[in-house]
Amino acid sequence: MTLFRGTFLDTPDDPFTGGRLRTEQDGALLVRDGVIRARGSFADLHRQHPQEDIVDLSGGFVLPGFVDTHVHFPQVRVIGGLGMPLLDWLDRTALPEEARLADRAYAEGVATDFVRGLVGAGTTTALVFGSHFAPAVDTVFAEAARVGLRITSGLVVSDRLIREDLFTDPDRAREESLALAARWHGVGRARYAVTPRFSLSCTDDLLAACADVLQTVPGAMLTSHVNENIREIETVEALFGCDYVTSYDRHGLVGPGTVLAHNVHPTDPELALLAARGAAVAHCPSSNAALGSGLFPLARHRANGVRVAMGSDVGAGTGFSLLKEGLSAYVAQQLLGEAGHPLTPTHLLHLATRAGAEALGLGSAVGDFSVGRRFDAQWIKPAPSTPLDVGLTHATDPGDALAKMFALGTPADVHRVWIEGDPITAPDPHLVG
Numbered sequence: 365m366t367l368f369r370g371t372f373l374d375t376p377d378d379p380f381t382g383g384r385l386r387t388e389q390d391g392a393l394l395v396r397d398g399v400i401r402a403r404g405s406f407a408d409l410h411r412q413h414p415q416e417d418i419v420d421l422s423g424g425f426v427l428p429g430f431v432d433t434h435v436h437f438p439q440v441r442v443i444g445g446l447g448m449p450l451l452d453w454l455d456r457t458a459l460p461e462e463a464r465l466a467d468r469a470y471a472e473g474v475a476t477d478f479v480r481g482l483v484g485a486g487t488t489t490a491l492v493f494g495s496h497f498a499p500a501v502d503t504v505f506a507e508a509a510r511v512g513l514r515i516t517s518g519l520v521v522s523d524r525l526i527r528e529d530l531f532t533d534p535d536r537a538r539e540e541s542l543a544l545a546a547r548w549h550g551v552g553r554a555r556y557a558v559t560p561r562f563s564l565s566c567t568d569d570l571l572a573a574c575a576d577v578l579q580t581v582p583g584a585m586l587t588s589h590v591n592e593n594i595r596e597i598e599t600v601e602a603l604f605g606c607d608y609v610t611s612y613d614r615h616g617l618v619g620p621g622t623v624l625a626h627n628v629h630p631t632d633p634e635l636a637l638l639a640a641r642g643a644a645v646a647h648c649p650s651s652n653a654a655l656g657s658g659l660f661p662l663a664r665h666r667a668n669g670v671r672v673a674m675g676s677d678v679g680a681g682t683g684f685s686l687l688k689e690g691l692s693a694y695v696a697q698q699l700l701g702e703a704g705h706p707l708t709p710t711h712l713l714h715l716a717t718r719a720g721a722e723a724l725g726l727g728s729a730v731g732d733f734s735v736g737r738r739f740d741a742q743w744i745k746p747a748p749s750t751p752l753d754v755g756l757t758h759a760t761d762p763g764d765a766l767a768k769m770f771a772l773g774t775p776a777d778v779h780r781v782w783i784e785g786d787p788i789t790a791p792d793p794h795l796v797g
């Protein structure tokens with residue numbers, strides 16, 4: 365067993381319904397086989413377990429590993445394509461790069477860059493939008509398995525209105541998806557996600573094939589996009605003759621295992637439907653700002669009882685860090701004025717950890733430092749004399765320190781990462797083993 369010593373912050377209880385930031389200052393977590401067996405003050409736990417190895421993480425703060433509920437593996441190399449709305453950005457920036465993943469060797473390089481980006485930002489669990497090419501999807505599952513990252517991913521499918529070299533057809537989609545799920549679903553930390561790109565690029569026949577796969581693979585998730593951009597929404601409504609959420613729901617694709625990204629412009633009936641189905645929404649604020657998609661109506665999601673977690677939406681999103689996404693989420697709500705939902709640092713941490721774990725159906729395994737959870741963690745420890753170091757040194761309390769982490773923190777401040785008790789040393793050179 366190992367005794368991890370440090371200052372631990374987490375959010376086991378939902379701050380949207382009164383939960384508070386939990387702080388264990390000079391605390392300890394006792395970890396065996398990757399699972400937290402006991403927690404308390406270091407003095408008490410060390411007295412009770414004097415023989416155990418101690419890993420000293422004093423200085424800085426230990427947070428649960430982040431849970432990114434929406435991130436695109438093929439887009440890591442095109443982050444930063446600014447100045448375009450969604451459909452132009454897809455045509456000019458994202459999809460030309462996604463077409464390059466037809467080459468498996470190219471995809472392998474992208475998978476390495478991608479997994480390194482996630483882990484380096486303190487993300488230990490992710491729902492990953494895969495590639496349109498099955499061999500490329502194998503590369504991201506393989507790289508995540510090699511590093512130990514907990515991912516849920518799958519084949520992205522489309523059969524209309526985007527570039528044709530990314531098209532499939534319903535039979536091929538069914539066959540390739542089931543083959544990928546057979547290779548990866550439930551293997552180690554991997555799970556399968558059925559992934560229609562967005563209903564704009566999918567015929568009803570293709571969405572029906574997605575439903576077949578979802579029913580055939582027990583425990584598979586469903587992920588896609590919804591209500592991101594006004595032009596996109598108008599096109600979907602013209603194609604399907606119904607609202608965006610219903611275009612998925614008609615095929616049985618909206619349920620407790622569904623995560624839909626963005627939902628910047630939902631109608632009230634759509635929010636009610638998402639809540640009734642128990643589906644979750646991935647809030648991707650840096651992407652929403654970069655593409656000019658709009659300001660996320662968080663208060664309306666909460667009022668309707670729709671579950672919300674955070675997504676980086678790399679590569680429309682401007683980086684892997686959920687610290688940056690948390691700050692962007694806060695800013696978006698501020699900009700909404702009276703219609704915004706005020707967010708504290710505790711809300712931001714909850715959205716980036718516990719809420720994500722619950723959205724992915726992994727709430728009993730990860731998302732906080734309660735006894736029984738896997739030890740997925742990140743040690744935030746900035747370099748001496750940097751603005752974050754100065755801020756943490758002078759923080760008035762742990763909540764203030766957390767605010768400083770969201771305001772100033774970057775992947776460079778993520779000093780070390782563990783997944784299920786194991787330190788992640790490779791492939792990121794800045795992570796200290």
Ligand code: GUN
Nearest residue numbers: 458561562589651677680
């Ligand atoms: N809608 C369909 N595909 C995408 C994508 O790759 N990124 C974003 N932000 N929205 C999408």
Ligand code: ZN
Nearest residue numbers: 434589625677
């Ligand atoms: Zn996306």
